[in-house]
Amino acid sequence: MTTNKLLLKVEKAGIRFGGLQAVSDVNLELKQGELVGLIGPNGAGKTTFFNLLTGVYVPTEGSIELDGDKLNGLAPFKITRKGISRTFQNIRLFGELSVLDNVKVAYHSRAKHSILSSIFRLPHHFSGEKEMEEQAIEFLKIFKLEGFLHEKAKNLPYGQQRRLEIARALAANPKLLLLDEPAAGMNPQETHELMNLISFIRERFSLTVLLIEHDMLLVMGVCERIYVLDHGQLIAQGTPQEIRNNPKVIEAYLGEEVS
């Protein structure tokens, strides 16, 4: 299902915070449908790189293009509408909102009814809300979360919260999904379920996925290609097999095998 069409093109991207060069000179290309991993030691700049892609930070150098559209300097909500959606390292759900409402928020940017029609309860409001609700419920069924529709998000068990966050990110209808350490804090059983979920959504939504992860079993298991970041710079890229045997990566991140 990987096509040759280029979806994301990052050229010489970098960001400097005062005297600190957090990320520099990153070149990265994603083809439509690929599942690519981004690994590296703590503090290597992986999450910072995600923040560059999603517009939380504006790159101080280089360019980022999605489907040929330049993304540099766009506000995060505009980048989301263009087709990049993400999850967060530390889960950022809307805790006081119900599971259903969390997903509805992701549908908001496609809502057809205006503030005025909601305030005066015009017909548009009812049809718009109804459509949104039906879509959101259908969507949650795919993720087997329909049993928790009216539960507050913060009351879900940890694994389900991760699942909901991925569901919410997908409900925003992205072309490219960024997952920031989706398996953090999960037990092997949950990690395994997550791997299945990632493969499943990728096929179901014909999605391109870039994921940050420390769990090598997961990264090596699902990713087709891997980029390695260290001290803000790319030090390697290639297939899982190549990465595993790359001496630079072993030195910086993976470490020597204990004999």
Added chain:
Amino acid sequence: MKKLTHGKGFWTAIVVVAILSALIQFLISGGTLNSFYVNTIFYIGINIILATSLHLIMGITGQFSIGHAGFLAVGAYASAIMTMKLDLPFPVAILAGGIAAGIAGLIIGIPSLRLKGDYLAIATLGFGEIVRITFLNIDYIGGASGMQVRHLTTWPWLVACVVLTVVVITNFTNSTHGRACISIRENEIAADAMGINTTYYKVAAFVIGSFFAGIAGALYAHNFYIIQPTNFGFLKSFDILIFVVLGGLGSMSGAVIAAILLTIISTFLQDYSETRMIIYSLVLIIMMLYRPQGLMGTKELTSLFKYRGTGKGGMPNDNKQTIA
């Protein structure tokens, strides 16, 4: 899809309010209630509007604003100019008060809503003081000695404005736009990442909130014969803030209940104004120690009668945490 339409609850509430207000109107015109009680009731109505309008900004959108008396002042003076200087009818003055305050909200909101938390609080506090001092120095509206205003606020107008405020803010909250605002309160970064134009919704909530504060200002001005800049100091802002915090940030029924209770308490403590502030402060301290989520938490009265909440969602089984 029953919960998307106005259910029985809405019409029951309207009927109850109509009967109640007709009863009060009957008591007022019959002369059964003396002017002290009538004044208290009017004051409750005005405070309900103020509490619900700040509830939208603080409780729903999570923007900490402590300059609400500034919008009250803008509405009060704008409407007083309409009736006293331009001889326009009272309904026009009410609308003008709301619009003037809404515009003020837009002008203040766009730059200051870039700020967060404490910084926003300081900026809005500064705005409130700027408004007060500006009015203090304009001779056209009487400066420090204030402005004479005719008594035009009648019970039907007051009820109509209270109902309008509550209905509009409830409708806004229980829609995708309200959810967008709540998502900003819950996690602004995630809201942004979900495609919500956070600046737009913060400003929208701020403008709607200021609009209704301006309407409250119009009713306030035409209820007390005279308005002076000193009526709109930052203590007034804190009074409104207390309604919202005490009622529970995120609960409109909480804000309304707190507005009613505190107005009654403070009217009866009118003769001891210093003691009033001490009691207020003590109530707040005790509240924060023993019930930091406020009277109602984030729950609404209506959700107590249902198994599952709507709109803001969630089951009524959790009150351990605050959302502020």
